[in-house]
Amino acid sequence: MTVSALLDWLNAAVHPIDAQAHRDALARQSRLTKPPGALDQLETIAVQLAAMQGAADPAVNNVHIVVFAADHGIAAEGTSAFPQAVTGEMVKNFATGGAAISVMARHLNAHLEVVNLGCINDPGELPGVVNRPLGAGTANAAREPALTQQQLTDALDAGREAVSRAQHQHGELFIGGDMGIGNTASAAAVICALLEQPARAVTGPGTGLDDEGVARKVRVIDTALALHGPFADTPLEALRRLGGFEIAALTGAFIHCAQVGLPVLVDGFIAGCAALVASRHNPAVRQWLLFGHHSAEPGHRLLLEALDARPLLNLGLRLGEGSGAAAALPLLRLACALHNEMATFAEAGVSEKSD
C-alpha cells in the first residue's frame, strides 16, 4: 500500500454510536431489580456496548484476539530484562498453545490470531500465525527513526487487515495484544512525545529491570526523544520515529475498528499507547475503546488519565499479549447477561425504592 492510499483509509469517518440505543439501555438498567446504580461499572459497560452495537441485547460472544509480534532496535541499548530472541520464541509458544494468552483464549472461547511483523529470529511458518514481515525488527530509535514511511504504512495496514478478518468472521469485540522484547521502551517514548513528558515520568521496569536498568532505559528514551522530538509533529510521525511495528499495527487496528463499528477492549501499556496514538490521530476513535486493565507499569496511570479511561481490572498484571483485556472479558459477558436477562421490578413484582 502506498502512503497516499494509506491516508485515504486512515482518515475515513468513524462509525457513529447509536444514541437511541444508549438512551434505551440506560432506561432498561433503571428498571432492573437492583438498587439504582448498584452494579456500577457492569451497568456502564452494558450500556456502552448496547450503544456501540446499536442493540437492545448487547453481546460479546464472538471475540477476536490478535497478538502483533515484532522486535525493537532500541533493545540493543540494554532496555529489557529479557533477550530479543524471546520474541520469536514466544510466537512459537503462542502457536503451540503454551503462552498465557493461548490458555486464556482457549478458556474464553475466543479466536486467537498471531501476526508476526518481524522478529530477530524468524520462527517461520506456523499454524495460526499470519506472517507479514516488515524487517528483522525496527531500527534503533536512539540513533535513527524506528520505522521507515513504508514500514509505518504497512504496519498500520496489517492492523487494518486483522480487523477486516475479525469483521468478516462476525467478531463482536476486538482485543489487540502485543509481543516484543523492548516494547515498553518504545511505547514509553511515544507516550512521552505525545504527552510532552520526560522519560522518567513514564518509564518503568517492563519485564523486570532493576533500578539501574530503569535508569539506563530513561537515558536511552531521553536520547531518542531529543533526537526525534523536534520532528514528531503528528501522532503518526511520533509513532514512526519512536514506536514499533506492533504498536503501529495496533494503532491501525483500533482506528479501523472505530471505522467499522467494532468495539475494542484495550489491554495494558503497549495497547494503551496505540490507543493514545489512534485517539490523537482522530479523537472520534476514543468512543469505540473500552479498557480492560490498569497495568503495573507505572507510566500507565498518566496514559489512562490522558485517555480519560477507567479500566475494569487492576490486578498488578504486566505481561502484555492482550492478557489484561482477556482477563476482563468475562466481566463484559456478565454485564451483557445481566442487562439482557435480569427481571424488571414490574416483571418480578418487586417493590421499588421508598420516597
Next chain:
Amino acid sequence: MTVSALLDWLNAAVHPIDAQAHRDALARQSRLTKPPGALDQLETIAVQLAAMQGAADPAVNNVHIVVFAADHGIAAEGTSAFPQAVTGEMVKNFATGGAAISVMARHLNAHLEVVNLGCINDPGELPGVVNRPLGAGTANAAREPALTQQQLTDALDAGREAVSRAQHQHGELFIGGDMGIGNTASAAAVICALLEQPARAVTGPGTGLDDEGVARKVRVIDTALALHGPFADTPLEALRRLGGFEIAALTGAFIHCAQVGLPVLVDGFIAGCAALVASRHNPAVRQWLLFGHHSAEPGHRLLLEALDARPLLNLGLRLGEGSGAAAALPLLRLACALHNEMATFAEAGVSEKSD
C-alpha cells in the same frame, strides 16, 4: 441443635493448608513462560488455591453459591431506602431466575441455592429455596438483642448445613451471598463493635439512602452500640445482639468451610462482616478466605484492612447477593487454567531472563 452442641462444632479445628503444595505451586509459577510475577494476583490466587486444595492442578469448576435471606428489625428505625417487603419478593426473584445472582450463576455454571431464614412477608415454598425459618425477621437491635441464643445457634447451624450440602456435591469453592433489607445497618453495627469504631466510621448509604438517611442510620447504630456494646464481649455475642440471621448463617458457613477445607470466595460488605466475625472467633479461618470485590459501601475499606484482604475487583458494586464474588469467579478459573496449562520455559524452548 442446643447451644452446647453448637459450641462443639463451632470450636472444631480448621483444616490445615498444604504447605508442600504451596511451595510446589510457587516453584511452578516461576517456571512458566512469563516474566516473574507478571500475572501478579492471578499467580497468587492459583498458588493459594493449590495450597488449599492440596493439588498440583487447582480447579474451581464446581462452585456453590448460597444466598441467605432474612429481614431485620432495625429497619423499623428507617435505616433503608427500600421497604422490607423487598426481601421476600427478592427470594421469589431468585427462585424464578430474574435476580442478578440468578443470571450470574447461570452464566458461570455455578450451583445456586437460596436459604430463607425468615422474611416479613414469607414467600412460601419455592423451587431452589431451602426454608429454615427462625422468625419473621430479627428483633430491633436499637431496642433489644437482634437474635435470641437459640436463633443464633440455629442460624450458625443453617450455614453449616449449607456447606455440608455443597461438600456432599463435591463443591470446590463456596460463595455466600446475602439478601436482607436493613442488613448494611446490622453489619455496620457488628463491625463497629468488633473494630471499636463509632457508627459514622462504617455507616454508608446501603441501597441508596440520601445524606439525611445516612445521618439517621448513624444515630440508630450508635443507639444500638450504646445498648449492647457493654455486653458484646465475644464476636458471637456481638453478632447475636447486633447482627442478622443471614450474617450469622454466613459466619457459620465460613467457619465450617475452613473446618472441611472448602475455599471461600467472600463477597462484599455483609459477607465481609461475617468473615470478620468468623476470623475473630477463630483466626485460623482467615486462611480459607479469598476476597472477590471491594464494595462501594464506604465502611468496607476498614473491614478489608482489619482482615488484611486485597480483593480482586473494585467495580463500584453494592448489591450483595454474592454478586461481587460471582463477578470475580472467572478470574479464579483463569488463574487455575494459567497455572495448570501454561508451558514452562523448558517445555516451550523460550530463553529466560538475562542476568
